[in-house]
Amino acid sequence: MFLMLWVNDFWTLNSIPKWLKHAVSGEDYLGFSDLIFPWFLFAIGLSIPFAFESRLSKGENNITIAKHILLRTIALLVMGLFHMNMEMYNHQLSIISKPIFVIISTLAFFMIWNDYSRLKGKNDFFYKLLPFLGVAVLIIMFFIYRGQDYDGNAVGFRIHWWGILGLIGWVYNITAWTYFAFKKSIITMSIAFFISMILNFMDSSDISYAIFSWQRADWIPGSGGLQALSFAGIITSLCLIKYKEDSKILYRFLSFAGLLSLLSGLFLKKYFIISKIAGTSSFILISMSTAIFLFIFLHWVVDVRKQLNWYAPISVAGTATLTCYLIPYFYYSVCTLTGFQLPMFLTTGIIGLFKSILISFLIIIFTRIASKSLIRLKI
Helix, strand or coil, X not given: CHHHHHHHCHHHCECCCHHHCCCCCCCCCCCHHHHHHHHHHHHHHHHHHHHHHHHHHCCCCHHHHHHHHHHHHHHHHHHHHHHHHHHCECCCCCCCCHHXXXXXXXXXXXXXXXXXXHHCCCCHHHHHHHHHHHHHHHHHHHHHCCEECXXXXXXXXXXXXXXXXXXXXXXXXXXXXXXXHHCCCHHHHHHHHHHHHHHHHHHHHCHHHHHCCCCCCCCCCCCCHHHHHHHHHHHHHHHHHHCCCCHHHHHHHHHHHHHHHHHHHHHHCCCCCCCCCCCCHHHHHHHHHHHHHHHHXXXXXXXXXXXXXXXXXXXXXXXXXXXXXXXXXXXXXXXXXXXXXXXXXXHEHHHHHHHHHHHHHHHHHHXXXXXXXXXXXXX
């Protein structure tokens, strides 16, 4: 999450190296920023087996776990759709400015999905009422929203695409339900991975549209490739559990998988450009290989070498991830409302990159303070 906060601040910078930026639409290129989202999806897959085991160890039954999957998916889809529509917001057609819309909507997210379990016995009625008020606020925001499409036409609240959180929601929905059904089966998760990659290959090559002329280009949000990244994470965790006593076997298997993924991606580059925006098979496989090798390195540092101190300052970014992700929406909106701008030299080149690192640390520090103040999303 720290890296996601960092690269998400790049839009405020000037004159930074191209290799750090996102590739533009249609460009055959892989920038560092393009890798962060695949790494995040891989990490979601890594966490699913351990999250399920944690819930089972607390005595939760299958109905409770299924309810959690459903509610978490809905929350991510709702927030994703609001964020996507924020991109198309037209303040000239609306009764409130975009920063106000963003702040009110984000506050509603916290009202609905904040973890109130730690506040039991303290104004219970008020805290039970807040989620309902949050839903009411989002409904109002839905109806007052005015935006414009890519052709400049006035539109209401609609699905242009699902937004980052929405895509995460679809990926989590498919992978979590699959794991819920088959649990610790590496074979089943591998089959699910290959099915996802086949769907992604069909999407990248337009084969599926030639066969099924009725379907839309977004018939599977994530096109199968994003789901494959999380299934790869699940398989990695299951291998970690299976070979926890023998890291050499684990590293050999994962190294082989990472190398095979890299070579497959480079081979497919002959047929598809490397594009995060298009979600091509070459991009999925190459980014997956980097995620696997990054996992091997971090596992060696943390679990083998027992080097944990470096992670302590940013640990809250791993335990309050969604809270970290949403806080910048307040920050950027307040800056817009107040007209606050940093001097040009602080947003240019290497100094600008360090500025973005500092902003990321400040967001994490604020998240830590908020968590201690009982403000922390539960999804």
